Every structure is written in C-alpha cells, then in structure tokens.
Amino acid sequence: MLTKRIIPCLDIKDGRTVKGVNFVQLRDAGDPVELAKIYSDEGADELVFLDITATVDKRKTLAELVTKVAKAINIPFTVGGGISTVEDVKVLLAAGADKISINSAAVKNPGVIDEMAREFGSQCVVVAIDTRNVDGIDFVHTHGGRKATLLRTQAWAQEVADRGAGEILLTSMDHDGTKAGFANELTAEISSALSIPVIASGGAGNMPHFKDVFTFGKADAALAASIFHFKEIGIPELKEYLIGEGISIRK
Amino acid sequence: MKIAVIKYNAGNVQSVLYALERLGVDAVLTDDPEEIHAADKVIFPGQGEASSAMTYLKARQLDQVIKDIKQPFLGVCLGLQLLCAHSEENDTECLGIFPVKVKRFIPENSQEFKVPHVGWNELENLADNVLLKDLPDSKFLYYVHSYYAELSEATIATTHYIHDFTAILHRDNYWAIQAHPEKSSTVGEKLLANFLNI
Numbered sequence: 338m339l340t341k342r343i344i345p346c347l348d349i350k351d352g353r354t355v356k357g358v359n360f361v362q363l364r365d366a367g368d369p370v371e372l373a374k375i376y377s378d379e380g381a382d383e384l385v386f387l388d389i390t391a392t393v394d395k396r397k398t399l400a401e402l403v404t405k406v407a408k409a410i411n412i413p414f415t416v417g418g419g420i421s422t423v424e425d426v427k428v429l430l431a432a433g434a435d436k437i438s439i440n441s442a443a444v445k446n447p448g449v450i451d452e453m454a455r456e457f458g459s460q461c462v463v464v465a466i467d468t469r470n471v472d473g474i475d476f477v478h479t480h481g482g483r484k485a486t487l488l489r490t491q492a493w494a495q496e497v498a499d500r501g502a503g504e505i506l507l508t509s510m511d512h513d514g515t516k517a518g519f520a521n522e523l524t525a526e527i528s529s530a531l532s533i534p535v536i537a538s539g540g541a542g543n544m545p546h547f548k549d550v551f552t553f554g555k556a557d558a559a560l561a562a563s564i565f566h567f568k569e570i571g572i573p574e575l576k577e578y579l580i581g582e583g584i585s586i587r588k
Numbered sequence: 589m590k591i592a593v594i595k596y597n598a599g600n601v602q603s604v605l606y607a608l609e610r611l612g613v614d615a616v617l618t619d620d621p622e623e624i625h626a627a628d629k630v631i632f633p634g635q636g637e638a639s640s641a642m643t644y645l646k647a648r649q650l651d652q653v654i655k656d657i658k659q660p661f662l663g664v665c666l667g668l669q670l671l672c673a674h675s676e677e678n679d680t681e682c683l684g685i686f687p688v689k690v691k692r693f694i695p696e697n698s699q700e701f702k703v704p705h706v707g708w709n710e711l712e713n714l715a716d717n718v719l720l721k722d723l724p725d726s727k728f729l730y731y732v733h734s735y736y737a738e739l740s741e742a743t744i745a746t747t748h749y750i751h752d753f754t755a756i757l758h759r760d761n762y763w764a765i766q767a768h769p770e771k772s773s774t775v776g777e778k779l780l781a782n783f784l785n786i
Contacts, residue, residue, distance in 0.1 A: 340707060411770065412771060
C-alpha cells in the first residue's frame with residue numbers, strides 16, 4: 338500500500354542550515370549534510386531544502402551543497418528557493434537533486450512550468466503555492482507570503498497541475514508558525530480536485546495534526562520544519578503514532 | 589569490478605552513480621558499446637518517456653548492445669519498462685527482453701488513486717531469488733511512475749497500487765526494478781548490493 342510521506346524541511350543560507358536546530362548529536366548544527374543524514378536515518382521519507390540566499394553568486398554554493406547531500410543520503414530530496422529558469426533546474430538536477438520546487442517564478446511566468454516539465458519530466462517539478470485567506474477567499478501569495486496576487490489558490494493549483502507540475506507543495510501562510518494544525522479544509526479541497534499529490538505545509542504542532550492532515554486533509558505528504566529541528570516531535574515516534582492510528586506509513 | 593551505467597537521454601542517472609559510490613564500487617557512465625560489453629555488470633537506469641528513449645537507443649545501436657549482453661544486467665524504473673515488449677506510453681515497441689506489456693495506471697477512483705504513483709510502497713510476493721536475498725523486514729521502495737509492467741512469469745516481486753503490478757523482473761542474466769533502489773534507503777541499497785554480488 339502506498340504510504341503517506343513525512344518530510345522535514347531545511348532552510349539553507351549560504352550553504353548552511355538556518356533557524357536554530359536542536360540536535361545534541363550534531364557536531365555542527367549548521368551543516369545541512371549532517372542534519373540530512375540524521376533525518377534520513379530516523380526514517381524521514383523525503384527532504385526539502387529551501388535556499389533563502391537571495392544573491393545570484395551564491396547559487397553555486399547551493400549546487401555544491403546539493404552534490405554533497407546527494408552523495409550522502411539515499412532518500413529523495415527536493416531543492417527550492419529562487420529557481421526561475423530551465424537552466425537553474427538543469428544545474429541542480431545535474432548536481433544530484435531529485436526534484437526542484439518553484440514558487441514566485443511560476444506565478445510570474447506560468448509557461449516555465451510547461452517548459453520544465455517538458456525538459457525534465459513532471460516527476461521532478463514541484464510547484465510550491467503559498468496561500469492566505471483574505472475575507473474568506475484563498476489567494477496565492479509570493480515572496481514568502483508577503484506579496485498578494487489576484488490568483489485564486491484553487492484555480493492556480495488546477496492550472497499548475499494542467500501545465501505539468503508533478504506535485505504541489507501547499508503552504509498555508511495563515512497556519513504557518515501557529516502550531517495549531519494544518520489547513521485541512523483547503524488541502525482536502527485541492528487534493529480531491531487534482532490527480533497529482535499534494536504536500537501539506539504550515540501549522541504542524543503535534544502528532545494528531547499529522548493524522549488530521551492525512552485523513553481530513555487528504556494530503557499525500559506532510560512537511561514541517563521547526564517541530565522536527567527542535568525535537569518537539571521525533572520522526573520515529575511520529576511514525577509509530579501514525580501507524581497506531583491506522584495511517585499507512587513506511588516503517 | 590567494473591560497472592557500466594548506460595548513458596542515454598533519460599534523467600536521474602547521477603543518483604545511481606552516487607548510490608554505487610556509497611557501495612564502494614567504481615562505475616563508468618558510457619554509451620560506448622565496447623566499454624559496455626567489457627564491464628562485469630551493466631546498469632540501465634532512467635526516468636523519462638519511453639518512445640524518445642527507444643528512438644535514442646536505436647539511433648546509437650544501443651538496443652542491440654543491450655540484447656547481446658551476457659553479463660548480469662539491471663534495468664531501473666524506465667529501464668525496466670524499456671526491457672519489456674511493448675509500452676502503452678506513446679505505443680512504443682520496446683526491447684523485448686521480457687515478454688511483458690507495460691500499461692498505464694487507470695484509477696477507478698481518481699480521488700483515492702492518483703497517477704503518477706509517487707512515494708514509498710512495499711514489495712510483496714517475493715520469489716526465492718538471488719537479488720532478493722536477506723532484505724530487511726520492512727520492504728518499502730520509492731516509486732515514481734505512471735506506467736507499470738503486467739504480472740508475468742518473470743515477475744519475482746509485486747507491489748500493490750490500484751492492483752498488483754510487477755515490482756521486479758528476472759530472466760536469465762537480466763533483472764529489472766520498477767522503483768528507485770538508489771533512492772530507497774537500506775532496502776534499495778541491499779538490492780543494489782545483491783546485484784553487485786551476483
């Protein structure tokens with residue numbers, strides 16, 4: 338039976354992990370490769386690296402990091418942050434990334450999704466959608482959720498799927514950082530409407546939140562950052578809990 | 589031991605090379621028939637579309653090279669599908685090593701079953717085969733595919749998605765895995781190690 342995926346997300350700046358991480362076994366808390374290896378050994382099903390380095394000349398550092406990660410771990414990983422062209426994708430895939438994720442660039446130029454899917458196959462194109470509810474309507478936001486657009490989230494999700502996205506990473510900016518649970522209703526609405534997998538992100542605070550997003554939220558995968566980094570929830574205990582709750586999970 | 593990884597117009601080759609590196613073997617990525625024939629073992633990885641891959645292989649006579657191989661040979665993902673007789677993906681005649689048809693997943697209920705089949709799923713109905721020796725108890729592999737090989741006499745393990753499909757094939761010196769062993773943690777590593785030990 339196909340299992341639901343648990344995905345830790347690592348924020349990267351200048352080739353280093355940012356946001357404090359709280360792993361006693363880490364010799365270097367800023368080393369993404371070491372952290373990636375720990376998550377992989379603990380049973381993470383996939384990893385996402387989000388590069389928040391803004392400048393173009395730092396992109397080379399990212400490709401070098403991707404190679405180090407690809408050599409060290411044997412589970413799939415996605416790289417996102419600041420990717421806008423087919424050339425950007427080519428460099429990262431050649432460095433060893435399994436998938437890339439695009440966000441603002443897709444909103445600005447939706448045709449780039451078709452281009453990337455044609456060039457590299459849908460399986461490696463993840464479209465990240467940051468959404469915020471404004472007066473009862475869900476709108477796509479860009480630039481880390483700071484910039485509103487006129488795109489309706491549901492319609493945009495359908496469009497990116499039609500253009501050839503392989504997966505959608507849906508982050509609710511209303512839930513992100515609240516630790517009050519995922520955006521289950523919206524996730525379910527989008528997941529039910531689309532034939533591609535939806536990764537839910539934003540709001541994980543405890544183990545039942547994961548159960549809820551896999552059941553009510555109909556998510557195919559759930560992503561979280563700080564609760565894993567700060568060891569509030571360990572991946573092995575989370576997986577054990579979910580298996581106990583009858584969710585299909587990889588042991 | 590010399591391992592040749594066949595170079596063609598399909599993606600995801602790099603992670604196979606890294607996985608082999610982790611297992612401590614040197615692999616060469618090549619489309620040179622002589623080099624492929626001279627290797628102790630040959631791996632045929634890939635991710636992509638069947639008809640363009642077949643066109644590419646034929647244009648370089650790699651189709652014949654693959655059919656003539658006598659060494660242990662391992663197809664992975666698209667590599668498995670291309671070793672079959674025919675794929676529904678753009679109605680493609682494939683290499684015919686396995687007399688098996690490759691079909692598209694058709695979900696009865698598109699809300700419950702999405703296509704492609706993406707994520708970790710389990711090996712079942714394992715035959716007694718050298719490739720499957722001493723696998724860990726938990727036998728999950730990472731899959732990404734929209735087409736699958738039908739069950740056949742060459743099937744040595746199955747996976748269930750919508751219905752049972754072929755997870756691993758074996759006939760003579762040819763083995764093939766639908767999932768990505770290079771991305772499938774300790775189970776995938778063991779499969780690759782078993783292949784290297786054949």
